[in-house]
Amino acid sequence: MNIVVLVKQVPDTWSERKLTDADHTLDRDSADAVLDEINERAVEEALLIKEAQGGEVTVITMGPDRATDAIRKALSMGADKAVHLSDPALHGSCAVQTAKVLATLVGTVEGAELVIAGNESTDGRAGAVPAMIAEILGWAQLTQVRKLEVDGTTVRAERETDTGIANLEASLPAVVSVNEKINEPRYPSFKGIMAAKKKPVSTLTIADAGIDASEVGLANATTTVLEAAPKPPRTAGQRVEDDGTGGTKVAEFLVGQKLI
Numbered sequence: 001m002n003i004v005v006l007v008k009q010v011p012d013t014w015s016e017r018k019l020t021d022a023d024h025t026l027d028r029d030s031a032d033a034v035l036d037e038i039n040e041r042a043v044e045e046a047l048l049i050k051e052a053q054g055g056e057v058t059v060i061t062m063g064p065d066r067a068t069d070a071i072r073k074a075l076s077m078g079a080d081k082a083v084h085l086s087d088p089a090l091h092g093s094c095a096v097q098t099a100k101v102l103a104t105l106v107g108t109v110e111g112a113e114l115v116i117a118g119n120e121s122t123d124g125r126a127g128a129v130p131a132m133i134a135e136i137l138g139w140a141q142l143t144q145v146r147k148l149e150v151d152g153t154t155v156r157a158e159r160e161t162d163t164g165i166a167n168l169e170a171s172l173p174a175v176v177s178v179n180e181k182i183n184e185p186r187y188p189s190f191k192g193i194m195a196a197k198k199k200p201v202s203t204l205t206i207a208d209a210g211i212d213a214s215e216v217g218l219a220n221a222t223t224t225v226l227e228a229a230p231k232p233p234r235t236a237g238q239r240v241e242d243d244g245t246g247g248t249k250v251a252e253f254l255v256g257q258k259l260i
């Protein structure tokens with residue numbers, strides 16, 4: 001089975017992350033960049049399916065030049081090849097544009113039947129790109145998946161949301177987005193790291209991919225960040241002395257916050 005994994009390079013969640021003052025897009029130079037952890041799990045799931053059933057795993061990313069590092073990590077885990085779309089025109093692209101672009105790239109991977117993505121990236125957190133890709137491609141979508149099974153041309157999944165677990169079944173081709181419970185991703189081995197250096201990475205511009213500049217970028221985005229302000233520093237909180245009325249005061253505080 002040929003599987004595509006969508007991977008995104010994001011600012012390390014341990015770093016100080018911020019937006020640029022100029023256009024409120026991500027200040028990529030302000031933080032270390034890493035392969036999003038949820039995408040490590042997506043790669044792991046693809047590798048488990050490949051190891052059980054054969055086939056090929058292709059990773060796709062849309063991101064700046066340094067996203068190559070994220071690709072190399074996925075390849076060193078065991079993915080076979082990669083497509084990297086990198087073009088200044090992509091700067092500031094919204095989730096809708098991103099989904100359209102990624103759907104176009106999925107269409108270039110021969111025999112791709114299954115796309116695995118993270119359920120939500122740790123920077124944008126739209127949690128919408130995989131579902132939009134499924135819609136664009138006309139493929140089945142199984143999102144927020146914590147358990148996945150591929151049996152012939154049938155995909156079965158446990159979908160976990162705040163309201164419960166749903167058991168899903170669909171026919172391939174399908175787009176699956178996974179949550180953090182899906183698996184524990186492997187560490188790349190030394191052999192894997194060395195092998196990754198020789199694996200094919202196809203680096204494309206939007207022109208190479210047949211994407212018009214008017215379809216992408218901040219100027220053409222469907223949504224725009226108009227204003228951004230840093231989070232206010234944490235306050236010390238309110239201290240309640242228990243003089244016999246502590247319980248009432250706590251209850252009054254919670255009512256005031258509309259928490260009870």
Ligand SMILES: Cc1cc2nc3c(=O)[nH]c(=O)nc-3n(C[C@H](O)[C@H](O)[C@H](O)COP(=O)(O)OP(=O)(O)OC[C@H]3O[C@@H](n4cnc5c(N)ncnc54)[C@H](O)[C@@H]3O)c2cc1C
Binds near residue numbers: 042095098117119223
């Ligand atoms: C600082 C900042 C500023 C932003 N400013 C704007 C703005 O001004 N206007 C605007 O419209 N949008 C803006 N965005 C949203 C940004 O464009 C989205 O992050 C992007 O479109 C994809 O959404 P997401 O990562 O939240 O997707 P999600 O749906 O949360 O991602 C889920 C999964 O989809 C896959 N995926 C998502 N993106 C990629 C990718 N590039 N390559 C490969 N796989 C991918 C991954 O598997 C990922 O785990 C901003 C985001 C940030 C972080």
